[in-house]
Amino acid sequence: MTMRIGVVTFPGSLDDGDAARAARIAGAEAVRLWHGDPDLHRVDAVVLPGGFSYGDYLRCGAIARFAPVMESIIDAARGGLPVLGICNGFQVLCEAHLLPGALTRNQHLHFRNRDQWLRVEATNTAWTNRFAPGQEILIPVKNGEGCFVADQRTLDQLEGEGRVIARYIRGNPNGSQRDIAGITNEAGNVVGIMPHPEHAVEALTGPSLDGLGFFTSVLRSLAGASADGQLAGGQQR
Amino acid sequence: MTTQPETATSGAEAARGVPNQPPAAAAPITKPSGFAATDVLVNEFEEGPDTVQRAAATPDELQPHADLGLKDDEYTRIREILGRRPTASELAMYSIMWSEHCSYKSSKVHLREFVKKVPKNTRMLAGIGENAGVVQISEKIAVTFKVESHNHPSYVEPYQGAATGVGGIVRDILAMGARPVAVMDPLRFGAADHPDTARVLPGVVAGIGGYGNCLGLPNIGGEIVFDPCYQGNPLVNALSIGVLPVERLQKKEATGVGNVVVLLGARTGRDGIGGVSVLASATFDEEAEQRRPSVQVGDPFMEKLLIESCLELYDAGLVSGIQDLGGAGLTCALTETAAAAGTGMRVWLERVPLREASMSPTEILASESQERMLLIVTPENLDKVLAVAEKWGVWATAIGEVTAASADGSPGRLLITWNDHVVVDVPPGSLADDGPVYERPMREPSDLILLQADRAETLPRPANAEELRETVLRMIASPNLCDKTWVTEQYDRYVLGNTVLAQPEDSGVLRIDEETGLGVALSVDGNGRFARLDPYEGAKLALAEAYRNVAVTGAEPIAVTDCLNFGSPEDPAVMWQFAQAVNGLADGCQQLGTPVTGGNVSFYNQTGAAAIHPTPVVGVMGIFDDVTRRIPMGFPAPAKAGGDLLYLLGE
Amino acid sequence: MARVVVDVMLKPEILDPQGQAVANALPRLGVTDVSSVRIGRRIEIDFAGEPDLDRAREIADKLLANPVIEDFDVRIVEDVAAEVA
Amino acid sequence: MARVVVDVMLKPEILDPQGQAVANALPRLGVTDVSSVRIGRRIEIDFAGEPDLDRAREIADKLLANPVIEDFDVRIVEDVAAEVA
């Protein structure tokens, strides 16, 4: 059966269409979820896309975190539903305390869009299992507030538990601590990443096809989960 | 203090009353803070607003028409049209609509060249005179694109000026029924090392990025040119392109007697009141600096919601007519929609949702608050329209209705009341279409002969390898030729996932249709120094450059938009440059077979008596049947490049 | 320790999209009695020696505020601990 | 009129690049005696009825500040005119 990947649209979401396209290219069915609707429509995984939810006013992701759909996503994520937050979605996950730390203003104070090299460091998550450990990938980064910060203890813990999923290499585009580009929760089902895998899924429009790995990873982990007779998180609701 | 509603609900609620009910009690008038061109009008009458009745009774009252930029004879004409003196609100409306910016009074006679010389072309669905030109690119799909200036506001407040420039052009595209899909930004600044450039450039770039990125529109190209002539008058032009199914093309006509006039989007505040007349028609002398009009602040988030609501309304077939609110606010939208249809309109101004309750009717009519659209909808559809607005959390308010043309068949009248006071009663066409038209005197600039005599051949040439090396290094280091990454990195070029080529390419290329591979290429170019030497050839060269940039990607160039940035039209030398440039562009377009589909004229780009170089900026659009066949400008990667041959084409 | 605090707020007639977005979000937190929210900047300047109000005012005017759209207020906060917990 | 003011500042251990940028620009204005500049947010909340400090504190905690990186302070400003000219 085709896996259903939900893509949330908040007011001000911008890369929702791109995330849905990436899910389709990876072989999933993309299901659009609306911020005001708490029903997750039986999706097997959720992507919180990039953009400027609620204008990114106050703090990025701060207002989106209170959307009705987020209540359901927070519950489901705690139950194991794979959730990927990209850029603004990463910010929402931090604001919702599904991931530790915070994303703050880029150290150089500018919005920056460039093709960025990353090293994938954790391949045991729902969203990165298709990569090889240490694999170097090229995907676009574009943000104004992508500088990951957390206190030393949290950073050490993330490192110690192997929860830094990707690091910037050949240049840190925003000043993120320890070059962190993405992290995961303890269970490995919730992943936040600042650069945009959904913009690297087609030869015509992206700098590479490296982004596709995130979407094919979740399909594999879902397939594995059902083969093991486990419930995929989304089906618990 | 006004109360903030949770969503559009309260706005919609308030509007649900059909526009015939008695208005609410009058709000007290208090003195607005800060300077506005309308101050002088608002505070004149303690007992209430200036009404038509009052105007008829006090024909000799002195009116500040000159302060509002109206010439004596223009004021006399207004009195003739109305058969009385205008009310304060009417006077403000005429001053706005008859300004150079809105009426094209100095350029109109020249712009006719574009229409006269328009090549035979079956692709154009809407052309000059519409919010933006529309070109059909396949059986089902059309695109609309246009470039516009926001020069003066961007000098006063670079971030907000540039941001609202993007917002304004995007609403033009939206008003045609299109989903905006990309932006471009041709820019001109003063000397790169001048301290004021350090204020203006970063602000402008951040503003364009801030607004465009937040709207989710990829930036696919532009220009950055430095020249001291732009020091006190930078040029901030913004281009947007949108895509629509052919049958979704929208009209601005306020047709259908009894149809409801709905204001959609942000609430109205004291933004840039008088901005049109003061900002667009005056130069930056000291006085203007002192009278610094309040600046418009953009809210791209609101614009994003406005875009989504409008597209949903179009797709549901709920809109009979639509017009964006640009620099001239409600005044322009009300008069243009009514004038285009020949109908009349009845508007209850107190229904307009306000940010500050103390705004006078004149201020409401003149406000340049951003992120607003005017819709004409049938009464049956009103509730559905309000529901869509509520879904997206934008205000929607029925503020008026379309009324019949006069019994004798002549166009209807625009009648506006404010708490039962009749503040406006005018023929809308007199504002929108019948503004003054000037044939300004023209004279070739007296220094042109000398300038042209100073030829490049007289410059010393590098005589040896060492000198050549130095010349090359100097050129690479020059701000006009150096890498532009500092700017382009601040713009999102990936969003929407259809950007095929963007920086550092000479054209932006977009995929338009994922299924068929249909695509477009776009380039904007201009060269003020060429145009200063020869405005006719300079305009042609700008066209040729943009045309070439599009053609070399493999696209077929099919349509043109332009932004004509010039000094004061009251200067005969500037007027001569303008006429020459228009002629050059019109001739060039005729020769190439690409029509000018729309554009914008920006006059009064000068500091004191010194005009900028005449700067026609030309945008060319081309199409691809199969966008995967686009040709990037770089050589292929070394692995694949072995044995490729290089050719030099042309003379 | 003493420091200078500069408060920068948008002029009242200028649109404040941030404040508006926050105000619109409050009902979802169950807060319905707020009539307006405006968001500005608070800038804390610590001087190496004595806090210098005139200096701070100049800095505010030239660097911290955009006088075209913002108003500012400069004051000395004697007891920092008391104002910000 | 009375209103509630919420000041939100980055925690001292969190780097403030914006404040840093201002501090770095000061010598160009001839100001050399500033030891630190920090930039935060000032949020003014007007209530429909009586200003409600507890309510404001709750809003600040849930929405206005991010406790991971920010501290906040909530207070009632009785005389608005006196604080911001």
Ligand SMILES: Nc1ncnc2c1ncn2[C@@H]1O[C@H](COP(=O)(O)OP(=O)(O)O)[C@@H](O)[C@H]1O
């Ligand atoms: N203001 C701008 N906005 C967006 N893109 C720009 C801007 N200025 C320059 N660019 C882009 O940067 C690239 C390099 O610009 P430029 O050096 O002016 O190129 P060229 O001189 O070859 O036209 C081009 O792709 C151009 O479209």
